[in-house]
Amino acid sequence: MHNFNYAQAQNIGEAIEFAKGNESAKFIAGGTNLIDLLKYNITTANMLVDINHVPEHHLIEEKSDGGVRLGAFVTNADTAYHPLIESRYPLLSKAILAGASAQIRNMATNGGNLLQRTRCYYFYDPATPCNKREPGTGCSAIGGYNRIMAVLGTSENCIAVFPSDMCVALAALQAVVNITGPEGDRSMPFADFHRLPGDTPHLDNNLKTDEIIVSIDLPEKGFDKNYSYLKLRDRSSYAFALVSVATGLELENNLIKEARIALGGLAHKPWRVEKAEDFLKDKEPTMSNFASAAEMILFGATGFEHNSFKIELAKRAIVRNCMMALNPESQQPGAQPSL
Structure with a gap:
């Protein structure tokens, strides 16, 4: 150090x-x-x-437009258990509580969650080439042990995945990131905040070096009636996702009026395909329709030697999670999904 x-x-x-x-x-x-x-x-x-003593941006509060603002310096734990989040955005609460451990959630902040870096084995091993750590040296994961790596949005330079659970829910909710820096304030749609690796895998997001995330805005719609977060991993706690799915549905007369589906553990950023969400509009919430949407979401996915299983796993996870969203009570411990 x-x-x-x-x-x-x-x-x-x-x-x-x-x-x-x-x-x-x-x-x-x-x-x-x-x-x-x-x-x-x-x-x-x-x-x-050290920005811990900055008095601003430590609150979670309702906005005049009906949405909610999350202070960037609020901890993950305080966010997950906040009455506004539990009641209006339970999808976000569930996603946060699926991540890390209670001790880490007590320390980790909302802004920091957006900025965490990949847990790729090779990124953390200075003895191996890694374009994310040292641009131009190569990607050891492509020809190495790549079980946890990406199958969507990859490039010849990097197949690392973004590890956050919270951000998968924020992607599904279509949050907005508020930023400040020497050039003033700006806001960015959540979908534009993180980057795919392309030719610049060392750049995880579009935040400038001397800018700070100050808050995250949630829209009024929180999908509090029909939602689900599913995290599939190698052990039941304190592990990063092989595949995760955040789903929010708006139903009317047994038809889907709006659908949001975001994936984690599969790409360099939370993954959404709006074409698949549009496909579900005005359709019945059936396994068959969700399976068709899953095919659209995974279209173009490319596996590597050890992680090709993720593609089929993700399709099944999407269907399962969408069915669970029809009955959020199915997410309680010991409950069975409505399949």
Whole structure:
């Protein structure tokens, strides 16, 4: 771990000023991913700017347009158990609680969740080539052990996956990310925040170096009646998803009026295919229709030597999760999905 300077910001303006023009400066709040990256020398920083004492953006509050704003510095645990989130956005609450452990959720912040980096084995191993860690060196995962890697949106430069559970639900809810920096404030649709690897796999998102996420806006519609989050993993807790699915449905007279389906564990960012969601509109919520949508969502998926099973697993997970969304009570421990 390299030496670094430390500064404790008392407000957002001061935090931005500390980091302005310094590409090696890092903002730190919960630090649940950043500290690991620093310890393993995957990331280096000559300045850590502590934003824990910034008084703004520690609240979850209703907005005048009917939506809800999540402060970026609110912890994952406080977000998941907040009455507004549990009642109006249970899909988000379920997704957050599926991730990490209780101890980590007590530390991790909402803004930091969006910024966490891949858990690819080779990214964390400096002895192996990795374009994400060191651009131009190659991707060891493509010809190596790639069981947990991506099957959608990959490139010849990177097949890593984005690990967040929370972000899969935010993608399904069509959240908006609010950002501030030296050039002022801006907002970005959640779908545009994370990037596919392409030729720049070292860039995970479209946040500039000296910008800070200050809040996340949820729209008024939270799919609180018909929703489900399904996470398939190698063990039942404290493991990243092989495949995860966030589903929100709006039903009327036994027809689907709106559908949102987002996937995790399959790509470099949460994955949505709006064509598949549009296909489901005004159709009955049947296994057959959900299976057709799943085929559309996985169209073009390409497996590698050890992870081709993910493609069929994802299709089945989509169908199962959509059926579970018809009866959210099926998500209670010991309950069986309505298949």
